[in-house]
Amino acid sequence: ARQSVGEVIYGAGKTAEQIAAIAQALVEGGQPSVLATRLDAEKGRRAVRLMDAAGLPSEYDDVSRTLVAGASSAPVSDACAPLVVVACGGTSDLPVAEEAARTAAFLGDRVTRLYDVGVAGIHRLLASEDVLSQATVVIAIAGMEGALASVIGGLVSCPVIGVPTSVGYGASFGGVSALLSMLNSCASGVSVVNIDNGFGAAYLAHLICQVPTRRYEG
Amino acid sequence: ARQSVGEVIYGAGKTAEQIAAIAQALVEGGQPSVLATRLDAEKGRRAVRLMDAAGLPSEYDDVSRTLVAGASSAPVSDACAPLVVVACGGTSDLPVAEEAARTAAFLGDRVTRLYDVGVAGIHRLLASEDVLSQATVVIAIAGMEGALASVIGGLVSCPVIGVPTSVGYGASFGGVSALLSMLNSCASGVSVVNIDNGFGAAYLAHLICQVPTRRYEG
Amino acid sequence: ARQSVGEVIYGAGKTAEQIAAIAQALVEGGQPSVLATRLDAEKGRRAVRLMDAAGLPSEYDDVSRTLVAGASSAPVSDACAPLVVVACGGTSDLPVAEEAARTAAFLGDRVTRLYDVGVAGIHRLLASEDVLSQATVVIAIAGMEGALASVIGGLVSCPVIGVPTSVGYGASFGGVSALLSMLNSCASGVSVVNIDNGFGAAYLAHLICQVPTRRYEG
Amino acid sequence: ARQSVGEVIYGAGKTAEQIAAIAQALVEGGQPSVLATRLDAEKGRRAVRLMDAAGLPSEYDDVSRTLVAGASSAPVSDACAPLVVVACGGTSDLPVAEEAARTAAFLGDRVTRLYDVGVAGIHRLLASEDVLSQATVVIAIAGMEGALASVIGGLVSCPVIGVPTSVGYGASFGGVSALLSMLNSCASGVSVVNIDNGFGAAYLAHLICQVPTRRYEG
Amino acid sequence: ARQSVGEVIYGAGKTAEQIAAIAQALVEGGQPSVLATRLDAEKGRRAVRLMDAAGLPSEYDDVSRTLVAGASSAPVSDACAPLVVVACGGTSDLPVAEEAARTAAFLGDRVTRLYDVGVAGIHRLLASEDVLSQATVVIAIAGMEGALASVIGGLVSCPVIGVPTSVGYGASFGGVSALLSMLNSCASGVSVVNIDNGFGAAYLAHLICQVPTRRYEG
Amino acid sequence: ARQSVGEVIYGAGKTAEQIAAIAQALVEGGQPSVLATRLDAEKGRRAVRLMDAAGLPSEYDDVSRTLVAGASSAPVSDACAPLVVVACGGTSDLPVAEEAARTAAFLGDRVTRLYDVGVAGIHRLLASEDVLSQATVVIAIAGMEGALASVIGGLVSCPVIGVPTSVGYGASFGGVSALLSMLNSCASGVSVVNIDNGFGAAYLAHLICQVPTRRYEG
């Protein structure tokens, strides 16, 4: 697992040109690969073309709206490596879930996706209980009523990071409903990051996965 | 089951004297028994003493803060009668849950209580699945993150009435967190009444239970 | 009346291609017809063309932004069937009202529309009192001050499902004003679903209409 | 009708001693009578005793929490005088309704009270339609869902002043629900004053009643 | 002054075709002229062309986004007629102010505009004191901090109708800041209508102006 | 004028014993006098007695709820000294205004109080225009609609510090209404401190008064 965390580019307020330039500078500065988040499709594709022209291979992902430039890392297969489980209830949470999952993979963590485990179909979630029980940390992603974090928190004894999503309509208020739900979780061991912040959840999950490394290996 | 719904006294802004007087007038007017809600212990006990002195038997219940004056009705034992299941997660929701359960009983409905089925301990809830499957209507009561309504909504195929409670601290905002959660339920068949409104939920549950009666019997 | 509820497609986050594919799979899987909600006109028309090309007949409705694919069902004419009354005050609530009415029809329920009964013209509402009195359940749809649910709740003795709409300007706050109004209804027997959730109201109405069926017929 | 409006004492932040002193100064300065608002029972009774000791007759009213010192005016009996109708739905709005009604009477206006006309019992309101039709201005007072202002606004063709009250529980948020309801009234001719501001509504009603006086008589 | 109020078309959710058709029906039904509000420029111009083609003269106004079809009325010149003063602080409030002023003129009221009297330049407002003193009713329109209603309320002894506008940025929250300001006015005689509701303010102003007519003339 | 600012004790969460001890330590440490804020009457009087017993003279002020221990400073009489004008509208804002005025005096600034200049009586404010024009900085204190900061901001060309107060009822929301008003001031040169923060305003005013000292004198 990667020890020190590379620079990540927050793409929201930047042009494709700026992103390509920063990525290239980082790679030239020795960082093997670079992650950029929050790029819409047009910006992402343009950045890929620009880096291509400059000889830097990169890949853009539509769902997570992320881009990885440089050496792409193979998924971690070591079954003893710490495990980040990314769970969500359905298709509308996928962009945030994939932002989290791809960030975790970029940071060198082993990742398992549980993407159809909404609380309105609790039996599907329970069918995944043994995957959950192997997690070092779970990222629970949910919009609307945001109950997933509490239900998972009750099932596992590892830390759970809740990510409210802005998905929904009516009284979901852009994620506030899910955010409040998660903050008020009746399960212990649950904390929360900002609405839609899949990146931040994965970053924190990585720090938690690093706890043994920092203590036992250095 | 009682066909027409008797008058109910909302006790919050009234004195014990006023409540006792209204109850007596209703009973004299032919209503066999009278329910009063939202009486604190002091007011409730004083009202009981006043009615006692006037020859009207009554009983006050501490937990639900309700009082029933007049003939107390035996619990419905007919296993074919429509069934109201009142579910909640723990001790702090009991006042609202009991307001609902006692109102339903007063209205003549068969009632089953499921009082330790919070979502952070999902296996306890699942252990009650067959009680839930017999419900005509479920009243799901929860504070904090309010996820119970969604989880139950996913388990049953009857109407679910969510009652957010004002229990909690911090960002629960007097029930708003649970209210938003329930309004945004990802399970279909769930609707919501006002925060702490156990009475209103039971009243609505009664109307739903009456649907066959109104259609087949009268 | 249809006993078990078919799958419904929530169209908001899906492409016309995805919707057409899911619909076809459901029909091939044996569901006689499929409802899709929340499709804007462009997406709806494109989905119709795609299914047409694949030999699946379908119809898109502009007002409700819904699409029904497969066998279209004749309106229920049996005057003894449970009755869903859909009431609203005026033209701006029509999209939500029609989402509710068409969902109810799709689910096999008898539907009556009362579409010009706003509370500022109370006499028009009162002129419909006998339609209201035959309802098994009323869906009361209103934006702005949302008083319709309370007024109807006072007139009928069946369940009333309030649907706040996001119609309005100024301090209507995208439906919050109507939502709060309905939650605070001074009439008993009223519950509320999420802002603009015509589908959810009709689904719940269907469950309520099914109560006798479940008890007496199966 | 009294032409110029006398000074009114807002009692909330003042002691009984201060209120008595101000009242006496005003009467000595030539104002025949003085109104003080927002005095709880203890403060009100103490102020009465203090003024009594000083030879100034006064009367305190428990419900409205107002006090009138000096010459008490007979109710206006002239059936041609402008008429202020004060309407509300029930007992919990009485303090605000009486603050409005007593202020209007103090200002010299003819007042009719309609105190049992909540929207959940619309037929009682309609039974008062001819009183409403004689109003120069209606003050519509309501908590919870605040629909009264809209319904009355649709019935009358004179100005309607809505007063939201802080009565309620749960999602009534201290009057916000009723306030939003009234601001979003779908009836024209309705405006709103601050939550619980019975005094302010009556003051404005008085100014509206004075319009002909100012134009035709002076 | 026009006695009975003609129908007004709220144009926000309607097409130019619908508006033209309604207007024509009203004129054919005997209403001499028709007002339509909330039409953007494109819709307004299209409606004018449509009515033109159908032989109904009409005029669209860019600033107020209103349209008047049929006989245009001359401004009221009778110096004894009731007077509506429309006051605002600057250019950004003009759309709402003109909606109010043109509605008042359409309803047959005498109108004076005071359009540069913001509270940050109090001397300009004071220079208009004698216009204000002749008002039967003042409509005070303001966004941002909304203080205009209070300051004018302190200067005049007639009713003041506050209209908060959604103009502003940052913490003005689409008019909420001005709305709260006006509701909390420390001047008596001020009431409030919904954010941006110039039409509603003028309609209410008209009812107030009609008070003498209703009492003395009929 | 005092150059460096002494330590100030925020008394809200501390006991009289703790306050007395801290004050004594500061005086023993060389600070000639000490200010403590946010002490209710009981705590304030007790602290005075405790310091008295220990030989440290002190004075508690009821209105501002502040206490000054040690050498009391004479008011600044030098007409050339920078001037802090503290303005408010009426009696209910006095606690905050006096907290500001006494803090400014404690810090060694010249202070003028304008305490009856509410915007609903604009002529009283204008009568003080020449006092305002001599201000180095104005502290404008207001609850309810909070318009005072804007009106003064338009009159003066020095910095204005707005202090919203929590005074009010109904939709004033504990000072939020006044806070939003002031933040949205249409007059330039106005900034805002926290609700009821008289101390903070005076501290900032002092820093502004010190600008010349820091530049010209040292």
Place this chain on the structure above:
Amino acid sequence: ARQSVGEVIYGAGKTAEQIAAIAQALVEGGQPSVLATRLDAEKGRRAVRLMDAAGLPSEYDDVSRTLVAGASSAPVSDACAPLVVVACGGTSDLPVAEEAARTAAFLGDRVTRLYDVGVAGIHRLLASEDVLSQATVVIAIAGMEGALASVIGGLVSCPVIGVPTSVGYGASFGGVSALLSMLNSCASGVSVVNIDNGFGAAYLAHLICQVPTRRYEG
């Protein structure tokens, strides 16, 4: 370090009698010691007396409002044990900070307190940088502007758990200001628990500290 987490009693809604009984049952059931949180001084002292009478030693702490019954554990002195650093800015956050610190100690974790490191005195915080650098996890507790979590998050490379506190006045809104601050932290690796939830933060910190144990030792 304790491997499995003992039961904790949430004391807020329970009587001293109930708390004492639950504690005794847990100890009799084999749990060496029991923690109870959220007991005010009166309830805490009464519970201590009750357990004393029953032969169960216990200790109540005023600041944190917690009670520990049974065997009290010595502080962890092993410098290799995982370290929980509890940081806050000042006296008003102490109750929450001590709830966190004592919970962590109860759970068997090594704890270091940094209690005078508010962001307005950034140099004091920086003087503790090497303590911070040894932390396995930091609990950052702050009210008012809540900036501590961000600043610490920028200094350390371990997980930071933010706990907003309800301390403050004016626009701190019972902890909402600090909560939003922490959720929006510009430092990565920061997550948030509910307002005032010192217990929850310590519980989560414990789970994070257990990561190596679960992986390497068990």
Place this chain on the structure above:
Amino acid sequence: ARQSVGEVIYGAGKTAEQIAAIAQALVEGGQPSVLATRLDAEKGRRAVRLMDAAGLPSEYDDVSRTLVAGASSAPVSDACAPLVVVACGGTSDLPVAEEAARTAAFLGDRVTRLYDVGVAGIHRLLASEDVLSQATVVIAIAGMEGALASVIGGLVSCPVIGVPTSVGYGASFGGVSALLSMLNSCASGVSVVNIDNGFGAAYLAHLICQVPTRRYEG
């Protein structure tokens, strides 16, 4: 330094034509140069072309969205002139920071920019401590958690003007999070202007810089 402040054009609601015309009128009226704020790129470029055609030189700046017409002033180089330091954390705050910096320069003030001093990298901020110590006033600009104002407030002893920015996502709520943070600053000497109001902050900074001029020079 410029003594009296020239007129500034708020460009948000105006056309390029209107802006060009006002600017020309002001220059013809004797104002040497004119600032216009809140012009998007298209409007800004068009205004430049229009003024160019009319012989008035002007320059539009993309980042700050401001335009200066007329004589451009050289930056103030006098090291004794009052100094406005404009500080922010990163690229997303640049538009507001540049609006502030360019307004300050336009008003004739000496300006230093500190644009990479976010609180998550506190050491970069501390490296600028001596620039900060020379400031007459600091403008601290921040979105998200808005902690910069507090941290700087703790470092300097001059006034600090906080400008919350609307930058962010999730629970930043368009600047509300940063606004609350700054209002609740635990550092004294900090006040706040409206969200994104870089102009207003610079204007106020200018008034503060003028304090010595007004007192010693005129």
